[in-house]
Amino acid sequence: MAEPATQLRDLPAPQPAQATTPPPGPAAAPRPSGSFIVVRDRYTIYCDRPIPSLDMPNATAYEVTDRKQEGRAMYALVVRPDMTPRISVMRVLKGLEIAHVLHLVDWGVAEWPPAERKCVIVIYHRPMGGRVMDLKGGVFRRVPDHLFAKNIIKPLTDALNELALRGITHRAIRPDNLYYMDEARTNIVLGDCLTSSPAHDQPVAIEPIESGMSMPSGRGAGNVYDDLYAFGATLLMLSIGRDTLQGVPDDEILRRKVGQGSYATLVDDERPPMTVLECLRGLLADDPEQRWKTENVDLWLAGKRLTPIQAKAEKQARRALRIGDQEFNSLRPLSYALYTNWDKAMSIIADGTLEIWLRRQFDFNEMANAISSAIKTSYDLPGAQKGEADDLIISRILMILDPRAPVRLRNFRVNVDGFGPALAIAMMRKDKLKPFSDFITKELWRYFINAQTKPGPEHQQYEQTFRDLKNYMKDQSTGAGIERCVYELNEWQFCMSPMVADQYVMEVKAILPALDAASKSVNTKMWPVDRHIAAFLRARYAKGTSMQLDSMNDARADRSTIGMLSVLAIVQWRLGPEALYGLTSWVGGLMGPVISSYQNRNKRRELEREIPKFVRKGNLAELYNYLDNPEERQKDAEGFSWSRTEFNAADKQIYDLEHGQFDRQESALRLGRQAGAVCAGGIAFLTLVGCVLSKLF
């Protein structure tokens, strides 16, 4: 991750170079303030100079000037805090100049005054020719047909090739995300693909059927075939000059695509130019295996005519299955209809209609058996309630009927590789997380893998990953649960703890400074290590903090408190910084249970006196070593044990003295009489001696 290296300044903002100053757009947002920020001591980003024409659905564009290279046209996209930008792709693309891909100059996390928090900021070369297609009007200035292949298809195919070579999927190829870099509008480039999770902002029309069925956040990084489909759909719209499906609801688009095929749906009543027809058909094939690859496009561009793609017809039933007022003869449309009629689906499943239909019309006995097994095993699940079991059955049956489709559970629709970003976004937006936990704990991922007709290399990895996630979900301790899952699945997810969320902490070494800063504003009665921070550390730094986090989960208050301190201390000791005054003060104030764990009151008073000295040093490791000194602990334990024995012995003596009254009187009588006799005997003896002596002398 790029270092923040950010300066915040107030007015006056430096004036950008004349050449880079864009004409103020009519739709310019109201200027919130006159501030600017400087990133890496180089890029000045003007908070009060937005560029609405370059905004992305999840990022706002602002003017940027480069202090080292004045005159270089650039702009910054400030990502919405509740979106997961593609940091791993940023790390690859930073500084790379890929032809016909918008050049990523730099990126980083910086304090963003309008949001009053840190945000991810991406700096691009500014496309001076603007968008190829406007966002609102959806109107495209058509390129002459004879130039279409050369000026549009060729450069974009080269760009896709380059990205594919680097193992990157773009997942944001759409007409309004293509730009002309030059004012003459000759150099077309693929736009930003970093400011949202993969394919999040793609319209359903542009995405392959499977991806379009998924929730925007759960589409996943996909593969190059998804990019090629989006490329094909984009080309089709550019060639026609408009979006033929504008205004059509997403459900209807998907229904049409599933029923008629993508090409027919997207073309609608229009006629794309004959020159690109073959290419469009190839790129818009619904079967990824039949879909054209970039090599096919290159060959086509080179003039080689390829065999036209004929969509493989799905097997049709002789007798249709009726759902509501619609009849279905093939599986995929039926599957989609069952999904859209979720509440009615169970009726044809429960009465065996579907199973019989599959056996009789298709002779799909294996599929029918799988459905029968899904029904039986879902009801047998421990603790399964009727409604939940029904939902699980429908979900499993949809997977069986249409294995390529995403996992669907009522409104929850996600591709397995898009589960991570979807979970992160749902958590950031405080959406309901139950479908996500059900996906893991009810093993929907496993049913999805089992339903696939062709085992993919990624399936084994999914299985391993989700098995681990299921174990995390079973574990209710701090540092596990759904929070752990989100950080395990999203390598660059910032820590979502409310205490440090606005600091956008993506790396472990930044967590303590963030907590130190938070100590000024948060309620210091709370622990600085909450479920999110613990899960973040477990996911990012398990090697260094695992034992400490286990200790933090101890049921005894003193052990868990010292465990919490040890978590922070080990991170500071290993990763710095040297001094954390605010955080040490905060943690020092929470050490009550640790102090109380010493039995000796004098020791407690000593600890209370000493803690402020460690706070002044700002060193958590020293504080930990002082509070959890094994020798002192042993001394205290031994002293306590000895004192208990002493107390008990004294109590016994007191009991004996208090309860020995009768014995005492008896012995007093005996002793008194003895003493009296001795005294009297002594007196008699002395008298005898006295008398005898007086007579003798």
Next chain:
Amino acid sequence: MTKKTPFLLYAIIAVAIGAMMIPTVIVLSVALVPTAVALIMERKKGWYGGVTVGSMNLAGTLPYLTDLWFKAHTIEAAVNIITSVLAWFMFYGCAAIGWAIYAVTPNVVSSFMAMTAGRQITSLRAKQRELVQTWGPDVEVIYEPEHLKAAAAAEKAATSAPMRTSVAAPASLG
């Protein structure tokens, strides 16, 4: 037979000595009456009463006995002594003091012992308080004598034993 020979011997010796010391015996037989009474009265409580009263009684008699032994050991002198009011006062006064000693000393010793125990308890309690102040209330381990522990255990066993309840037969079984 073997046991009677020494008794007879002692009796003969005693009579011989008694015959030689008749004046002393006369005085003692009058003076030591309180001793004899004490021995008889307190014989069930041991010899301490007799010893105490006897010692004091003897102490009161000794000045007259030494007069008798060192001046004129005659029956006449012995009669003079036993007819003297002062001598009687001395004999019985000293015996009374002996009784007083015998009666009072147990109470004195008892009071002393009680006073010592109180101070010991106070000292132990102070020590306990100090332990609690240093180590907190968890340090308190209350002593429970064995007989009380056994009684408590027995009571617990009695209360936790399953109660025998009568179970009514289901109606269908009559």
